[in-house]
Amino acid sequence: MARPSSRSPALDEGWTRRRRLSVCIVTMSKDFAPGGTGPHRSAYNSRMLQQRTLKSITRAVGVGLHSGQKVEMTLRPAAPDTGIVFRRVDLPQPVEIPANAGSVSDTRMNSTISPGGDPGSPKVQTIEHLMSACAGLGVDNLVVDMTADEVPILDGSSASFVFLLQSAGIVLQDAPKRFMRVLRPVEVRRGEGASLAWARLEPYHGFKLTFEIEFNHPAVDATGQQVSFDMGSGKYKSDIARARTFGFTKDLDLMRSRGLTMGGSMDNAIVVDDSRVLNADGLRYDDEFVKHKILDAIGDLFVVGHPLLASYTAYKSGHAMNNMLLRALLDDPSAYELVTFEDERKAPAGFAELAPAW
Numbered sequence: 098m099a100r101p102s103s104r105s106p107a108l109d110e111g112w113t114r115r116r117r118l119s120v121c122i123v124t125m126s127k128d129f130a131p132g133g134t135g136p137h138r139s140a141y142n143s144r145m146l147q148q149r150t151l152k153s154i155t156r157a158v159g160v161g162l163h164s165g166q167k168v169e170m171t172l173r174p175a176a177p178d179t180g181i182v183f184r185r186v187d188l189p190q191p192v193e194i195p196a197n198a199g200s201v202s203d204t205r206m207n208s209t210i211s212p213g214g215d216p217g218s219p220k221v222q223t224i225e226h227l228m229s230a231c232a233g234l235g236v237d238n239l240v241v242d243m244t245a246d247e248v249p250i251l252d253g254s255s256a257s258f259v260f261l262l263q264s265a266g267i268v269l270q271d272a273p274k275r276f277m278r279v280l281r282p283v284e285v286r287r288g289e290g291a292s293l294a295w296a297r298l299e300p301y302h303g304f305k306l307t308f309e310i311e312f313n314h315p316a317v318d319a320t321g322q323q324v325s326f327d328m329g330s331g332k333y334k335s336d337i338a339r340a341r342t343f344g345f346t347k348d349l350d351l352m353r354s355r356g357l358t359m360g361g362s363m364d365n366a367i368v369v370d371d372s373r374v375l376n377a378d379g380l381r382y383d384d385e386f387v388k389h390k391i392l393d394a395i396g397d398l399f400v401v402g403h404p405l406l407a408s409y410t411a412y413k414s415g416h417a418m419n420n421m422l423l424r425a426l427l428d429d430p431s432a433y434e435l436v437t438f439e440d441e442r443k444a445p446a447g448f449a450e451l452a453p454a455w
């Protein structure tokens with residue numbers, strides 16, 4: 098379908114409205130005779146699944162979980178095929194850091210990126226919760242201006258990022274959305290016995306994740322240890338986004354002595370002592386710990402630069418292993434291909450709809 102290649106935001110808004118209306122018409126016209134003519138019929142036959150960006154600029158101020166530093170983060174709409182690009186605007190010369198598997202430079206406590214993956218270059222830390230929100234809402238293109246080196250932790254989940262993105266509005270762009278489809282199983286593993294951990298990607302027409310944790314800790318063991326989530330369910334916002342990061346008081350002194358978790362508190366994390374959760378309000382989900390690991394994995398995997406079409410299964414994985422898995426995938430060109438859907442009806446269920454507004 099021919100469309101203007103550049104449009105004003107007002108036109109974008111108009112287009113989105115029209116498109117939603119036409120989705121509605123299609124849904125309500127299942128018994129419409131195929132092969133008909135006219136404008137609706139041609140739209141029905143060839144509507145591609147499009148990339149998405151923000152409708153307007155939005156901003157958040159907070160502190161970094163590890164650095165404890167105050168940071169202002171500005172999310173800006175970006176052109177098709179930009180991907181998610183972070184920009185350190187506090188430096189004398191702004192430095193751009195595209196989020197891709199090769200730019201990941203540190204995965205010990207979070208996912209940190211630097212230009213070319215060089216740990217000596219300017220960095221942006223703790224990108225995973227924002228990346229997870231982008232993947233959850235299907236946002237492909239974004240420029241993220243940062244006034245410090247760490248994404249604000251906000252409430253420790255991705256719910257605040259989801260709120261920010263939806264408040265700014267999400268628009269469709271004039272370019273096909275590109276997925277990375279996994280064609281054969283790829284697996285990474287480490288250790289054995291009690292230290293065993295692994296993560297695997299397998300072909301799947303959609304994106305689903307199954308994660309199992311085992312912390313050998315009474316407060317964590319008392320919650321759900323395994324969860325499966327299918328992105329096609331459209332329930333990212335309600336079922337995953339509110340799960341917060343967590344930390345153990347026994348690790349705090351050591352981490353703080355290394356300059357880590359300087360911004361952490363019960364306002365932005367679940368804090369667990371030797372036997373129980375210390376937050377006065379308890380947990381947001383019965384299985385909040387493992388759900389946060391799913392939230393992290395969604396963000397870590399989106400760093401590949403495209404939404405994956407795959408089934409991800411993991412046991413005690415984390416940022417490092419998730420990145421190893423992406424690198425193992427990219428190391429084998431026969432294990433994946435980039436695909437678009439010229440007819441969005443051929444896309445996996447749930448991928449064509451915009452997430453419902455708050």
Ligand SMILES: [Zn+2]
Binds near residue numbers: 389
């Ligand atoms: Zn996390």
